[in-house]
Amino acid sequence: MSNVTNTSEFIPVSKIFLDLENPRHKPYTKQAQAISYLCEKEQIGAIARDIVDLGLNPTQKFALLSEGKGDDETYIVLEGNRRMCALKLLHDPELVQKSKRSVFEKLSADWKAQINLVEAVVFTDRAEAKIWLERIHGGAQGGVGQRWWNSTQKERFNDNSKHRLALAVLEYGIQKGFITEEDSKKKLTTVSRYVMNRVAKEVFGLDSNNPDAIGRTRPTADFDMLQTQFLKDLVIKDIKTGQPIVNSRQNALAIEAYARQLPKQVGVGIDRIDTEPMDAQDSGTTKQPTSTPRGAPRAPKHTPPPESKVIVYDQGFAGDLQKLDNQKMISLYYSVCTVGLKHHTPLVTVGVWSLVESLMTFVGKGDATFKAFFSNQAQNSQDFSNDQKKHINEAFYRITANGNTTKHGSIGANFNGDDLVNDMAIVTPALRWLVHQSTKKNKV
DSSP states (O other): OOOOOOOEEEEEGGGEEOOTTOTTSOOOSSHHHHHHHHHHHSOHHHHHHHHHHHOSOTTOOEEEEEESOGGGOEEEEEEOHHHHHHHHHHHOGGGSOHHHHHHHHHHHHHOOSOOOEEEEEEESOHHHHHHHHHHHHSOOGGGTSOOOOOHHHHHHHSTTSTTHHHHHHHHHHHHHTSSOHHHHTTOHHHHHHHHTSHHHHHHHTEEOOSTTOOEESSOHHHHHHHHHHHHHHTTSBOTTTSSBSSOTTOOHHHHHHHHHHHHHHHTOOOOOOSOEETTOOOOOOOOOOOOOOTTOOOOOOOOOOOOOOSOOOOHHHHHHHHHHTOHHHHHHHHHHTTSOHHHHHHHHHHHHHHHHHHHHHHHTOTTOOHHHHHHHHHTTOSSSOHHHHHHHHHHHHHHHHHHHHHHHOSSOOOOOHHHHHHHHHHHHHHHHHHHHHHHHHHTO
8 A cells, every 4th residue: 555645625515425335334326325224323423512612623534435536526535425425414304214204304404614625635545545534533553543532531531521530549549559450440430439439538638629730638648558458458459348348339337337437547637737648758857866876775565555546447436436426526527537646636635525425415415424424324334334333434534634624724734645545435335325215215
């Protein structure tokens, strides 16, 4: 085949005819047969409406086969039969059978910018055009043919899409090696359901307020650990259900429950940073020298216990609060288990005190103190030993005292996060017990 460059020409629509050997249908002998088939099977009405509204797509030229010479020269459409059929019917609706004519008559009446000439590449031989038609309609062909966009690529093109945040998360994961491109296919909608959930978005540390760049509000290491586990759960199937742990069937409550336990699962706290681009490097910090001077005695290699980063989120207690249908307590408990203790212990202390007091008010403590109320309610219960009751009452007292001091004192405040975590662990079974008693009584 010769390497000839075909140039574009503008050809009158009146000189162009549909290809009766179009691969879209069996061979026909008349133009009317081809028109009838295309209108029946190939959505010509939609194309005609698009042409009336927007005109022809300037990125798509027609490919025509020249027949005859001089004034008698006519053309057969090799590429663009559907578009040409729509143009023909806009010019003359009577070319189609009566049952379909009214659609084109109305469109033709609304057609203000009529098109009489079309830009086309003209060939003198079908074989010469065949290779290029194959590039368009023959699939990928090892990369030389036209490849359709997959769902992710379509969303990337539509950068104002509702899936923009999910797409950014997937692309970040692929770039970092948290998930393969193959595994990410057909996962866009599922990821979107999770990252667009208010609670999950906050836990992940995602900030989508800037339309030009998705940001993160967590240090890179914490952010990456959360993303790694999330994207892993998107692929790994649960043994019991046979479904991926992260799947599109989860409702909002299940998504929030998954998100809330994730930091504890991967071992990250709630440290936050000012919003940075997802792929930005954290600001470096100067490290203190760790080498021991020559001759100095070496310190024993003991590792101190880590400081508590947050109050542990108890899934069972959270589920109990959901049954109370009290949004204040649900939100309070989530908040006190989310705010980091390293810098915000006083704030969390007041939050815990507020949570316990709100719960007591809900279950009807009247004017009794927390300690007195619990002792009175649980005195005949077999759920707690005497030692447990004693420790629970002492923890209640500390929570009350520290909460009041922190809230009302001008100077005094609780700054010990480890003690607060320990006290919450002690009283949580009692709080759950009180909720259960309340739900039994009120049949919530």
